[in-house]
Amino acid sequence: MNKTPLTVRGAEKLKEELHQLKHVQRPAVIQAISEARAQGDLSENAEYDAAKERQSFIEGRIAELESKLSHAQIIDPAALDADGRCVFAATVEMEDLNTGDVHTYQIVGDDEADIKEGKISIGSPLARALIGKSAGDVAEVHAPGGMREYEIRKVRYG
Template identity: 50%
Template sequence: MGCTEVVIFMEKVPMTVRGEQTLREELEILLKRRPIISKAIGEARELGDLKENAEYHAAREEQGICEAQIRDIEYKLSVSQVIDVTKMENTGKVIFGTTVKLIDINTDDELTYCIVGDDEADIKKNLISVNSPIARGLIGKLEGDEVSIHTPGGVKEFEIEQVQYL
């Protein structure tokens, strides 16, 4: 009877250079907190009975949260594929990482979005996920194209005014 080898392929997740940098900064902060939390646990342990020691339990809980965050960030970085659009030729085509200036055909409102990975998305900062309806409708289109995109709020029609590889 032979051994069966199981190979798991992790799908790479696109991430911008800015997104990777932000995650690395968060990880650095968390790694610096580790020894501080360990020291707090040690000091709380010295206070005596651990069953009724609120400081000890609070420090252990903080340690658990910190370690979970470290694992989460390390995983995200391990499966990320960092895409630097500044090193690509600007063909006017909308791709992951580009900043797209749109004009709403019905209202003449100007909108600007940067297409980023799921973990980087923040609509308040005009960072939209590559998997959002608007980004999916824009990917592959060219500067000057008019597009109709089905969104949860209905069909939106845009003209792609500018595509920037920032």
């Protein structure tokens, strides 16, 4: 399987979630199943069914997180030296040439993307248009509303 790029912060968030699932939620759901089982007849026990369903979700998410972390290529933006080019984990300040609005985004992995936090997925059309470009370059993006042009003002790492 291919390595999936992930920033250091993204890897930390996944590890935190995995720890929470393994050491807090998993024991809690096991306790809930045990308590529901003690109530007797399991065929009409809604608490038991809900706890088993929750356990199934938790175990699935644990497996998913462990797989993602085992296949992650963790990239530290502070350690990058890409000669001012836009690369994975770089933070890019750019101006929308159609509106004059200035936006700042960090290019991150799919699991880390959150537009409200200024993080865009490496697979997004905008990130793909930015990759390899430097300050002063114009990136053209095919957006649902038509062609958009962004001038890259600044590229930072870390």
